[in-house]
Amino acid sequence: MKIYRTTLRTPAASLSGQNPLPCFRDRNHNKQLINDGLLEEELTGFGYETAFRVLPYTMQDQYNRTLQETDLNAIVMENSRLKAIFLPDVGGRLWSLYDKQEKRELLFRNPVLRFANLAIRNAWFSGGIEWNLGQHGHTCLTCEPVFFARCTDNEGNEFLRMYEYERQKCLFLQIDFHLPEDVGYLAAHVSIQNSKDEPVPLYWWTNIAVKENRNVRVFSGSKEVIYIKPETQKSQNSIHGFGHGEMPYLATLNGLDASYPNNLPYSNEYFFQNPAQLDCTWEAAAYDDGTAFWERSTERLSYRKMFCWGNHRGGNHWKHFLSDDVGGDYLEIQAGLAPTQVHGEDLGAGERCSFTQVFGGFQVDTEQANAEWEQSCKYLYGCVEQALSANQLTALNQKYDALYSKKPNEILHHGSGWGALEAKREPSIIPQGMLFPESTLDAQQQPWLSLLEQGALPPLAADELPASWLTDTRWLPLLEASLQNDENHTAAAYLHLGVMLYENDQSQQGIDALLRSAELHPTAIVYRCLAQAMVQQKESGQACLCIDKAVKLGGVAQHHAFAEEYIAIHNSAGKYEQAWEFYNSLPDVMKRGERIRLSAAETAFELHEWAFLEEQFTYTFATVREGESALIDLWFQRQSLLLAEKRGIADYHALIEEVKATIEPPYNLDFRMTPPKQIK
Secondary structure, eight states, X not given: OEEEEEEEEEEEXXXXXXXXXXXXXXXXXXXXXXXXXXXXXXXXXXXXXXXOOOTTSOBBOOOOSOOEEEEEEEEEEEOSSEXXXXXXXXXXXXXXXXXXXXXXXXXXXXXXXXXXXXXTTEEEOOSSEEEXXXXXXXXXXXTSOOEEEEEEOTTSOEEEEEEEEETTTTEEEEEEEEOOTTOSEEEEEEEEEEOSSSOEEEOEEEEEEEEOOTTOEEXXXXXXXXXXXXXXXXXXXXXXXXXXXESSBOGGGTTOXXXXXXXXXXXXXXXXOOOSSTTTSEEEEEOTTSEEEEEEEOTTSOEEEEEEOOSSHHHHHHHHHTTTSSSOOEEEEEEESSSSTTBOEEEOTTOEEEEEEEEEEEEOOHHHHTSSHHHHHHHHHHHHHHHSOHHHHXXXXXXXXXXXXXXXXXXXXXXXSHHHHHHHHOGXXXXXXXXXXXXXXXXXXXXXXXXXXXXXXXXXXXXXXXXXXXXXXXXXXXXXXGGGSOHHHHHHHHHHHHHHHHHTTOHHHHHHHHHHHHHHSOOHHHHHHHHHHHHHTTOHHHHHHHHHHHHHTTHHHHOTHHHHHHHHHHHHTTOHHHHHHHHHHSOHHHHTXXXXXXXXXHHHHHTTOHHHHHHHHTOOOTTOBTTOOHHHHHHHHHHHHHHHHHHTOSOGGGGHHHHHHHOOOOGGGOOOSSOOOOOO
16 A cells, blocks of 8 residues: 655646635524424434634635646555545545546546635535535635645554644544555544533534436435425525435425436435434445445444535536536535534534544446335445445444554645644644644744734734634633733734624624724724624614725725625615725726626616626626525516516516526526426
8 A cells, every 4th residue: 555645737726815804603603494394303403503604714715717737736545446636735635536446436536626606715626525524514624735644553554644723613633544455445534623621513524526427326324314495495595494304205306216316406415314323324326337436434423415416507507617517517425423414513522523434436236226215225235234344344443543643654745834823822732643843834823923922913004914813712811911012012902802702702892892903003904894793783884884994994905805895885785876986996907806796796786787787697707606696686687677678567576586487597697506486
């Protein structure tokens, strides 16, 4: 078995930076969901701690759709049967798992690396296996560098360790990959360590992309599922209902077999409610050419999921939008700790959650794999058990868990400097099996290193932005102690104190601290933070005043996100003339910014600036958000208004549903997750 570094020549888009402005979490931590037939026991944790949250991370929205041949850093692990390729600069994504004997790729390996707006932090890409830790949605680490290291077990066998400090929940993630010689599966032993002396919300889903072709069929360890019910969805932007059903015939599919994803007419997902026992914690995707992908895990990781984009126009658009326009057909089979991705639970103070998951491929009898679903399920489980029995998995888990504290022999790739910063603040919380060299400390950690070692944060000029943010309240005593410094240093401390308090549900105290910072030393960033706090407090007038001050203090010159937020905040307040005047005052290069144009499109509709709006309707936006329908909604409203004028009707709103059902929108705008409702 070999472990080595290399580069992978791939057509790739560039992720060129981050939006430095902090995005506050939803005030209600629990996502507001629709119970449409869940069992009583399935209501436990439903929505718990699953609402939007991104801080202390910031948004990664600096990319476009241009592809260039790029040498991506890669870590390779291979034996005589399998070759695994990891991308350490983008969350450690397992990009490829290649069966050398069968000469076939087991995963969906995207022919390109192309970003789109699907993750918590915006940027995401499809393909391979993603390790989702932290918050509902795609992990904050999905486009971040992570550590990889070479390790050796007690028998002298090498294995590969991936690790990083996830600083939103203050969790240490460690995944040990094992691929002994002549073994036909890759094993991943996952450990999630809570570094805090209090419980923290826990979220984990292993997201596996496999090919969506050859009449693929999905199986798992239970016929009981929670599935989405789009008929309860009020709009493209609203949440759908969740109900309980039994595979393979779900009520919303009118008699179609849901185990064949190609039968699903809309973007859909269902969650297998597998009992926490070894004969149930598995999933497989079988194809009509006799090939199959399988995975199984220890009991802690019991739930499974199938996601597909559906066979409608919008879903097919998403698949190709994420790839090279022809080779993007994929679906996802996933494994999680909770009944669905909108169920939450806590990881106890100082606790560690661990499990082993294995991945591989095998051949199946196509007739048996396409029989009655429960019969085929039993057959597929027999194939999984033959590939790796429950007893063998239990033994592997015990062996791998004993290696948790083994120190690495060699670091193959460096992640962020946040682990090294925490090692300086409180060395005792660092797991023994992780090394965080001081050399990884960079500009993002320097202000906090200054606070730790010198008792003060660097002062900020009026038009200067902080290098980073922290929301871990273990830093609160240091921030509070630094308030005794001179006014310029204290103003910076009050800014960070305000963000930390506001993000940690001390809303008024946070606002007070931000106001104190503005009083001591007015800065664009503090007024912008106050503007967003006012938006959440539903004080639209105050929000406009604050973002006005942020712009006057040089915010737009610092970053285009100030301009985007100025327009959006004024739109929300109904101040469209001010928003349009501001947009037209921007430099041409900033006017071309995608998110600025998307905000200005709403302004243009309200002011009947049709030429500008029609131009936006023809453009393919790289950063359009999954589930975001603002631009296509404007297109439908525009067509409804034109139809109303033609028919002599005063209120165009009455025609919107008719237009949606009868007029096909431009393909470049159509990212709808569900088909249009038919007019009865």
